[in-house]
Amino acid sequence: MLVIIHGWSDTYRSFERLGKRLIADGIMPNVKHVRLGDYVTLDDDVTFDDLSYALQAAWKKERLPTAPRSVDIVIHSTGGLVIRHWMITFFKPETNPINRLLMLAPANFGSPLAHKGRSFFGRVVKGFKSSRLFHTGTHILKGLELASPFSWDLAQQDRFGSEVWYGPGRVLCTVLVGTSGYTGIAAAANEKGTDGTVRVSTAHLNPLLVRFDFATDPQKPKLSLEDAKGLTAFARIPNENHSTIALKDNGPKNALTLGLIKDALQVTDETFPAFVNRLETFSDTARTNSSSNSHTQAYQNTVVRLTDDMDAFVTDYFLEIFAKDKLFKKVDNRLTRVVQEEIFEKVHVYSDNSAYRSLLFNTTVLNEKVVTLGLPLFVSLTAMPDISQTKTVGYSTFGYDDIGSIKLTSDRLQKLFHPDRTVLIDIKIHREQTEKVFKIFGLS
Template sequence: MARHVVIVHGWSDEGKSFKNLASNISTWSKKPPLIINIADWISLQDKVTYADVAVAMQRAWLKLKLSTEPRSVDVVTHSTGALIVREWMTRFYQSANVPIYRFLMLAPANFGSPLAHKGRSFIGRVVKGWNKFLGQTGTEILKGLELGSPYTVNLAKKDLFSNDTWYGSGKILATILVGNIGYDGVEAIANEDGSDGTVRISTANLNCSLLQLPLDSNQQAKNDWSLQKSKGEIAFGIIDQENHSTIALKSGGPKNPNTLTLIQNALSVEDEGFSVNNGSFPWQREIDMSDPLIANRSPRYMNLVSHVSDDLGQEIADYFIQIYRKTNTDRKFEKEIYEDVFNTTHTYFDNPAYRSIYISVKNLDAIMARYTIEMLYLSITAQPMFEPPQNPVGYRSISAADTDGLQIASKDISSFFTAHRTLIAEVVMERQIDGTVFEIK
C-alpha cells in the first residue's frame, strides 16, 4: 500500500515552492511506494482565519480520499504551515485517532514571528518581493503569527498542555528543525540574534513550559501556583548555517550537509526512536550528535509570553514584570537584568494583556555568575488603587522590599529560564475594590 506524505507551505508562499523538497523526499523513499501531495492554501486574504483554513483542509483531505486511519499519513510543514496543521488536527481529531504518523516541522512559527507585526511595507520589502503584497496581506493569519498572540497560547494548550498526550512513541512522531542564521542582502534587515531571519529558535520549539501564577493581595504567590512542562516527546534540532528558506531546500538550500539526512531520518523514524530512556530518546540523541555544540553556538535566547488578568476574569493591559533580589539593595543586579537580559518586549496589538519578552539566557547566566544569590523574586506591578474617589479600584502597589512575589531558588532558575524555549506565564492578580464603589445608606 502506498504511503502518503503531505507538504503544507507557510504564509505568503505556495505549494510549487516545495517541488525540490518533494523531489528529494521521493528520491530517498524505498518501501513502501511513496505518494507526495503538495497542498496550497490561501494565506493573503485578510478575512481568512486559521479555523477557515482548517475546515478547508479537512474537506480537501476527504475529497482526495487521504487516509483518516490513525497514524497513516506523514506531514511536512514549513513556517506557518505548522500552525495550520496543528489547528486542523486538534479541531477534527483526538490524540488517539489523528491521521498523522510522522510530523516534520521545518522552521515552524509555533509561537509566532517578529515579522508579523512589522507592517505591510516592511514585510513586502523583505519577503518574496513587493508586488506580492499590494492589497491584502492576510490580516487574520498575521494576527495569529504576531509575537505573544493569544492564538498561539491557546493552540499550545490544546496539544501540549491538555489531558491528552499528542506526541511521542505510539502517538505523533514530531520533529522540529530550525536554522540559526538570517538572510543575505537587503532581506538582512529582518535578521536578529537567535533567529533564522523569520522565526526565532525559541518560538519554533514546541518543548515549552506553562507557569500558572495566582497572586494574593500582597502580591505573593499562592500555594496553588504551578510550572508544567509540555507533554510528550518532540524532537528538536538547530541546523547550523540554514536560514528560514534554505532549510526547506529553497533559495539554494540546503547549506548544511546534515540537513538532508535529518529530514530523511525524520520521515523514517519509528516508535522505538521516541521511546524515552533515562530522560532522552534515541532520535533526539541522533539529532544532538549530528552537531553536539550547536545549541551553545547559537545565540541563547528564550521567549517569555506573559498574560495578566485578575481574579474577576478581567484582563490587565498595563503592567510591569519585575525580577529582583532583596539583599544588597544598591540595585546594580536589577539594572543589569533590565539592560542586558530583557532584550525586547512586544505588546500584542489587539490585547495588551499579552506580551512577548525576548530574554538573553546567555546574559542572565553571566550576571548570575557574578553575584551570590540564593533566591530570585518575580512579581507584577499593575495599575495601583489610589485614595478614592480618584481611583477606587486597582491593584495594591507594594515595594520590592515588602513583597515576595514568586520565589525562585538559584538552583531552579534554569527550569524557568531555558535557552531556545518558550515559557508561558499566566498571572492572576487580586483586584482591590474600595467600599465607596457601591454603598447602601
C-alpha cells in the same frame, strides 16, 4: 503518503524541489504520492478556522488516508500552526491520521516579523503577491504575532490539555530550525536568536506553563510549573536560515540537514526517545560552538498573560526581574543593570490585547552571569489602576513590596529559563474595591 504544507506568503511551487529531493535521495522510499498542500494566506478575510476547514474538505476530496497514523507530513513556517489547529479540530489523539510530523522552521509561538507584515510596508511589498491587491492576510498574521492568544490557546489544547498528542504511539514530531539570518537586502529582517523569520525559541514545541498566583495572598505569591505532555524532538541547525532549511535559496547550507530530515521521516516509536536525546546533544553542541555570537546565542521566548481574580484582562502593567543585595533587603543595582541590559533583550506587546506580551531573554548570558554563580533573582509586578490613587477600584501592586516578590533561586532559574524554548506565564492578581464603590444607607 507524504504531505507537504507551506507557510505564509508562499505557494506549493517553492517546495517542489523538497518533495523531489526526498524521493530522489531515498529519504522517503516508500512514498507513492507527494502532495503539496496549497492554501491562501494573503487574503485579509481568511482565518485559521477557514484554513482548517478548507484543509479538511480538500483532504476528503482527494481521498487522502484517514486511518490513524497513516500519513507523514512536512510543514514549513506557518504550516505548523495550520496543521496543529486542523489536527485538534477534527481528530482525537487516537484517531489522528498523522504518524510523523516534520516541522521545518515552524512559527509555533509566532514570528517577530508578523506585526511588521501588517504595517504599510507589508501591505505594499507582500501585498502585491496577493490576488487581492494590498492584502497581507491580516487574520493569519494576528495568529502569527508574538504572544498571540491563538498560539497560547493552541498550546493549551495540544501541549497542556488532558490528552497526549505527541510521542511514541501518537504523533512523532520533529522540529528543525536554522540559526543564521538572511543575507543581502533581506538581512534587514534579521533579529537576534532568529533564522531571519522565526525565533529559534518560538519554533520549539516543548513549552513550559508557569502559573503565578498573586491573587490568593499578594504578600505570599504562589508559583507552579507544568511540563508539556508527551514528547517532541528539536534541533537547532547552524548555517541554515528560514528558507534554506526547506531546501529553498540553494539550501541546505549545512551538510547534516538532509540527514536529520531523513531520520525524522524514518524514526519509529521504538527509536524516537533515543532520537530526541540525540538531537538534544546535537543542539547543545551547536549552542556551545556559537555562544560567542549574540545572534546565535540561546534565547527564551517568555509569553506573559495577566488577568485578575474576576477573570478580566489586565492590560496596563509592568513586570520586572531584578536582583537584591546579600541580605535581600535592597535592590542590587549593579546586577539588576546586567539583567536589564544584557539578559533581557526586548518585549513585544500583542497588538490586539496588551495583557499578552512576549519577553525575550538571553539564556546564554543569564547562565554565565547569574545561574552559574548561584545568584537568585526576584520578580515584581506593577498593575494599573492603582487603588491608592483611584480610592475606588484597582490593584495594590505599586512598588517592590506592595504585591510582594517571588524569589527565583538558582535551581528555580534553571527550571524557568531554558535555551531555545517558549515559556507561557499565566499571572493572576487580586482586584480590590473600597467602601466608596457601594454604600447602603438605612432610613432614619
